[in-house]
Amino acid sequence: MKRLWIIFKTEFNVWKHDPITALGGVIPCLFILTAFALLFGGRLSFKIALINHDQGEYGQVLMDTFDEVISPLDQEPYYAIQQMNEVQAWRAFEEYRIEGVWVISEDFSKRIELGDHPEIDMHFMNYNDDRAKNHRIYSAEVLWQFYQNIGQPGPPLAMSEEYPLPEMVDWVSIISIGIVLLSVTLGSIFNMFILTYKAQTGKITLEFGLSPRSLAWVLLPKTLLALLFGIMTGTIFLIIIRVWLGFWPGVYLWTVWLLVGLVAVFWTQVALVFGLVASNYMAGAIGAVLGAMIVFFIGGGLSMVRAHKDVVTWIAWLFPNTYAVDPIRDLVLFNTWPVDFWQVLITLIVFAGAALLIGSTFSVRKLRRLG
């Protein structure tokens, strides 16, 4: 035990010498979180101009309707109407400074009154099919409300909905939990690399290889420290999310630590193998970190895995992050116990166990053979 403690303290001293890298799980993730918050956290209404040529009253009613139709995305209207004249509107649309121009014809009201196929011209941006889709389905929301406002006979089928929580969880919050897991992943990887860097560059691996003692004395403190710092990095992000977005796991904090800890164990072993025995150290480091970034993007970092199961690629299922991210969202954002908790826990234990077995066996064999 004393030997373990001595090595643990030695490793800790090594760690203290590289503060920038120790923040490897924090710096990129903070940039990414800020970027996503700015990207999707602001007002996302489509900026459009309205050109109302209508001689009657319904054109104005339609214009007023735009502000009444609220998007659940950000609790703002779907459209932000820009105050500009016709010439300005067309120029802005051509240069893509606004998303669209709606033109209400001069006989719009008359045609509504006569029941003579009233029309609207919707000019809209379609540089990607998702944006074009939004224009089409947002316009349906506006027309739905407009029909009600002008007193048309009610729809054949009304619409109602139910959300399981009093307040809706927004998209940035969903992404933020993906970033918590990314920070744990990068935190454990970078910290493992700090702990193996000097050993690699200073050729101390040769001493490891010749050691008469079990190499567990070397590997265990590194794994524990990297795991600890990985979890600490994730906790820093949980605190950031608490302050910024208002979510906190509360009594589920221990469960969150358990899940992220198991994920971190997996990545510490990946980093251990690359860090201790890769013949090209930096290639291993860069490969592991960029690989983790890819896993973040394809493994549910940006959206809920459960809600998009059909599009999650098989490669993503080879990494524990894909399994862990939704249960962590349940615990932190929805403050609810994940329905698949035990199944996910067993899966993560299998991942961590397999990684420990393969990682340590591979590292020990390579070190003993090559030093």
Add this chain to the structure above:
Amino acid sequence: MRRYLLLLLNDLKLSRTALVVHLIAVLQPTLMYVLMSVIMVIPTFDMVVVQPQTELGGDLVDAMEEVGSPIGPNYINPILITEADTDHRQVIDIVYLDGIPTAYQRYGYIDSNLVKNLRNRLTAALLVLWNRELGSQAILVNEHPWLPQEVPYTVYFGMAMIPLAAYLASALIGGYLMAQEFERGTILEYRLCPTPYQLLLAAKITRLLLTGLAAAAILYITLGVVTGVWASSTLAVFVILLPLTLIAACIGLLAGLLTQSSLPSFLIGLASAFAFWLMGSGFGLAAGFSPVFERISRLIPNTPVIEMLFPYFYFDREVASNPTIVQIQLTGYCLVLLILIAAVYRRRVLTMQR
């Protein structure tokens, strides 16, 4: 000139000492693009509906299949089930509320963006039924799209990743190789050699430009193969990428010079590459987001580069609001960074006390 070429050749040969690093840094964005293009958001959503027992419910399912683009895909793929359970992200049931037939949509634990998308689609389907009932009183929306055809999101996403590819390769490799000079002690040779330092730096930067552009070329070709969309002028694409790659090379070299250690310089290159990509119109043109985001995004070099690339992928349609200002902005960034790198190089390498 001959000396410059020899230095450049020497720098290019250095890639043999870090071949795997080069391969990873150059290929990572392409790999990421290929994987993400598989999971990219598609307009068609599965929507779960409890098997309707009434004619009206059947009409709704039919209407769902009508919602979509007249020149593209349907937006709803109705999935009929016999009983609603908790496993679904949403489920629609036709019920009577206060005697009124109602399409009742229950959501699972999902986020507001998904709720928005599901609600909008249901509204659009229900509006089809309402319009049918209103007959000639229904409002017809004449669609006039900006482009003659709808372009899949994978094209924009790939186009916006080309600058990332150039940046990442240039910054990571620049930072790594410069830090390696310190770690291996070879920086002393640079300090002692009689060659003007400007020439040494020029060779290093040129080599990083070539590497960055090679990474961009790989992604550009992949994008073309995956989507079938190619830029109307390939040469223009690479000319536009030049200033950004130069900026990345300078930032990478600065990171290497300042930290003198591989890991932190790699970290700086990585963080700046991904932050610039995300903030710099990586997910959509800056004008389509909030005014605050747009203002910040325009300060990041990726945004003007993407706006200049845009017409070459999108039927020559311009989106850069002021091309002259954009060019001045990029030139300014390049000049400032070149001056900065020369100053830092002098301080860290030439006048450093040993």
